[in-house]
Amino acid sequence: MTITIPDCIQSITPYKPGKPIEELARELGIHNAVKLASNENPLGPSPKALEAIASAVSNLHRYPDGAGHKLVTRLSDYWKMAPECFVPGNGSDDLIGMLTRALLQPGDEVIVPTPSFLMYEINVRSAGAVPVFVPLRSLAIHLDDLIERITSRTRMLFICNPNNPTGTVISRRNFEAFLQMLPPDIVVVVDEAYMEFVRDPDCVRSMTYAHCRTSPVVTLRTFSKAYGLAGLRIGYGVMNPELAGVIHRIRQPFNTSLLAQAGAVAALEDEDFLNQTVQTVHKGLDYLFKELSKANIRYFPTQSNFFLIDTKKNADTVFNAMLKLGVIVRSMTSYGYPEYIRVNTGLPKENERLIQALKQVL
Ligand SMILES: Cc1ncc(COP(=O)(O)O)c(C=O)c1O
Numbered sequence: 001m002t003i004t005i006p007d008c009i010q011s012i013t014p015y016k017p018g019k020p021i022e023e024l025a026r027e028l029g030i031h032n033a034v035k036l037a038s039n040e041n042p043l044g045p046s047p048k049a050l051e052a053i054a055s056a057v058s059n060l061h062r063y064p065d066g067a068g069h070k071l072v073t074r075l076s077d078y079w080k081m082a083p084e085c086f087v088p089g090n091g092s093d094d095l096i097g098m099l100t101r102a103l104l105q106p107g108d109e110v111i112v113p114t115p116s117f118l119m120y121e122i123n124v125r126s127a128g129a130v131p132v133f134v135p136l137r138s139l140a141i142h143l144d145d146l147i148e149r150i151t152s153r154t155r156m157l158f159i160c161n162p163n164n165p166t167g168t169v170i171s172r173r174n175f176e177a178f179l180q181m182l183p184p185d186i187v188v189v190v191d192e193a194y195m196e197f198v199r200d201p202d203c204v205r206s207m208t209y210a211h212c213r214t215s216p217v218v219t220l221r222t223f224s225k226a227y228g229l230a231g232l233r234i235g236y237g238v239m240n241p242e243l244a245g246v247i248h249r250i251r252q253p254f255n256t257s258l259l260a261q262a263g264a265v266a267a268l269e270d271e272d273f274l275n276q277t278v279q280t281v282h283k284g285l286d287y288l289f290k291e292l293s294k295a296n297i298r299y300f301p302t303q304s305n306f307f308l309i310d311t312k313k314n315a316d317t318v319f320n321a322m323l324k325l326g327v328i329v330r331s332m333t334s335y336g337y338p339e340y341i342r343v344n345t346g347l348p349k350e351n352e353r354l355i356q357a358l359k360q361v362l
Pocket of ligand 1: 038039090091092093094117160164191193221222223224230233234235
């Protein structure tokens with residue numbers, strides 16, 4: 001190519017998603033594969049969302065309401081916060097992109113715990129900013145370690161809670177102490193994509209800090225996981241209205257589709273489905289942990305719908321061997337754990353397949 005690619009873009013390693021079931025069918029001719037690699041909802045989409053989407057389809061010749069008024073109103077009722085605090089996005093990925101684009105300048109530093117969700121680094125780099133990586137300790141984000149890395153150039157800080165891929169959480173007490181220590185001009189982005197699955201009562205829910213007077217706290221939530229709408233692409237950010245106003249300046253005019261807005265509004269009201277999902281995940285985890293203990297396979301406890309397994313072998317080799325058995329997991333090699341895989345809970349039958357395959361491969 002003769003065009004010049006900016007250095008910051010050259011430095012990006014593309015995001016590698018979990019392997020789609022269709023790809024496995026194409027490549028290996030395996031047709032009954034089980035995918036436990038992308039932390040998706042095993043029950044499928046919320047039925048109420050499906051109904052709402054079906055009835056919205058006839059309006060597809062119209063542009064959506066760009067600001068997602070109805071969804072924002074429902075979110076405001078649901079969370080008892082002012083509508084001006086909510087910014088819907090094309091998945092929470094979109095929010096990560098908008099926040100980094102709107103708030104960062106080349107050379108700014110952003111603190112990124114590692115390993116964590118890889119899209120933080122990618123978005124920080126594409127804004128020309130500098131990711132400052134802070135390693136986890138014992139698979140957990142330590143807020144004191146983040147504080148130590150703050151400089152006069154730090155503008156933003158990402159916290160994934162529960163953390164993907166380790167499933168660990170931050171306590172309310174530690175989060176509050178951390179906010180007290182932060183300089184007021186740093187935006188704290190707390191990604192709560194998996195918060196619905198958390199069982200630990202001490203885990204912090206960051207939304208209550210959106211109006212925090214010390215530092216701006218932004219919470220990211222998604223309909224992709226607990227509501228089963230990953231393919232629809234809808235999530236949202238919660239932040240103080242001033243910051244939301246800044247994000248709206250650079251938002252694509254129709255960043256969430258008509259169908260996504262309709263589906264999300266209905267999903268939010270589908271409490272039965274949410275409860276059923278959470279129960280399925282918790283039961284699935286309890287089953288998997290019991291079976292793994294029996295089989296003497298080392299795993300790490302989690303507050304999410306996924307967890308890490310120490311294969312004590314090359315994780316890429318294990319990934320490929322599991323693929324051949326029709327079970328798609330995620331190798332953690334690119335996350336810096338060359339012998340770990342990450343799996344999420346599935347339906348009981350899928351969980352059984354996972355255990356059988358793991359026994360065979362390990
Ligand atoms: C921690 C975390 N944040 C955000 C996302 C992206 O979610 P969405 O589908 O809402 O873009 C994911 C998806 O896997 C995730 O694991």
